[in-house]
Amino acid sequence: MKNLILKEIEYLKNCSVDYGDIRFVDTTTERISTENLNVSSISNSRNKGFGVKVIYNGSLGFASTRNVDDLHSACENALRIAKASNKLQREKIKMAPKNVVQDHYSTPIEIDPFTVPLTEKIKLLLSSEREMRMSSELVKTEASMDFQKQEKIFADTEGSYITQTLYEAGGGIVATAAKDGDMQIRSYPNSFRGNHGTAGYEYVLALDLLGHSEKIGMEAVKLVEAEECPSGIYDIIIGGNQLGLQVHESIGHPIELDRVFGSEAAYAGMSFVTVDMMREGFKYGSEHVTVVADATLPSALGTFGYDDDGVEAQKTVIIDKGILKNLISSRDTAAKLDMKSNGTNRADGWSNIPIVRMTNINLMPGDYELDDLIKGIEYGFYLDTNKSWSIDDKRLNFQFATEIAYEIKDGELTGKIFKNPLYTGITPEFWGSCDGVCNEKYWKVYGTPNCGKGEPSQVAHVAHGTAPSRFRNIKVGVKDVK
Helix, strand or coil, X not given: CHHHHHHHHHHHHHCCCCEEEEEEEEEEEEEEEEECCEEEEEEEEEEEEEXXXXXXXXXXXXXXXXXHHHHHHHHHXXXXXXXXXXXXXXXXXXXXXXXXXXXXXXXXXXXXXXXXXHHHHHHHHHHHHHHHCCCCCCCEEEEEEEEEEEEEEEEECCCCEEEEEEEEEEEEEEEEEEECCEEEEEEECCCCCCEEECCCCHHHHHHCHHHHHHHHHHHHHHHHCCEECCCEEEEEEECHHHHHHHHHHHHHCCCEHHHHCCCCCCCCCCCCCCHHHHHHXXXXXXXXXXXXXXXXXXXXXXXXXXXXXXXXXXEEEEEECCEECCCECCHHHHHCCCCCCCCCEECCCCCCCCEECCCEEEECCCCECHHHHHHCCCEEEEEEEEEEEEECCCCCEEEEEEEEEEEEECCEEEEEEEECCEEEEEHHHHHHCEEXXXXXXXXXXXXXXXXXXXXXXXXXXXXXXXXXXXXEEEEXXXXXXX
């Protein structure tokens, strides 16, 4: 394989390209789902092929093939497309400098998930379902596991040759209760198939699905009998898993440099953030808000050795005590600002061209105990686990619904819960209202394996480290507040 790839790299160099790279990606996946104490689906797949990117006289060409014998044809097609693109060229594409690297990276794992017997995985899922039903009248229980292994090769005309072996694992459970025409759910450890990371089967075992099942089932039943969450202006605490999605939608996407330049306007939207905001130190949030993009974080879903530009994984401060300092970039977008890429250019498999994607966009822990945050609220709510979300194309105005709201009164959790809570806000105002983030003891990383972007659409696997945080004077509920 190496000789074949290097032969085609030499061909591209002999064609006098400005730049060229070849990526080989071999992806194996397994998805297991159970529902109502039955196996509902088992999916196993393997998908492999080559992607070729060429820049010729400042214009881009891309082609792909799943056939090893067609790699040379793919190189010719990519070059042909790049030359044809010259006719419509508005500005020449340039690539920011990077290190020439020859290296191998592999996800550290303890247990290869693809060696664990299927019967063992199914047993754990069904046992978790039974435990959810142990003390609860539920109309539906669900459990799932997802695993992925990627073998990747990257070579470019600058001299880099990089191989990577990347593992992912994750799982989750969901309980659904219904009564008098109402239906409520509770999920663990997160909604939308649970939590996921770059690790082996040990990651799923550490989630302890079985140990959390009974509580999740009981809370679903209590929710269906609970009152509607009140509407008004309240102080709230947002739990870590919900805050992960908040970071994703209102920080992660707006700081993508291609989106800032308008490249996503026709499909995934734009950004209210501008390059001038970064240069001038825009106040994105309060002094409690420090956000770091860190593709080196152990076991996080957005962790890797090198991106699909061959740039090493990095740790970059995006927001420092509320002040915008940086954006996430690729080599071609960074070059427009005379900057270096911070290694966030990634493609969904071999058949798509890499675009700027989040890695692990983390809200860094603060100094507070959770009790400290709760004690500072006269009346409000602790909101947990996403149920739905909506945000405008510029990532400014948003509305998020969570599965559950825990009542806080006179600085204490009362034990009372409410159903159908939601909150709304405007991004900079919302983050500006943050007046406390829990410390490292409460800080966890939540993987998001379904981040959509690009046209044709691509799905990225990213993550967000967060801890419960307090926000003041937030609009909660659907009624008008005067």
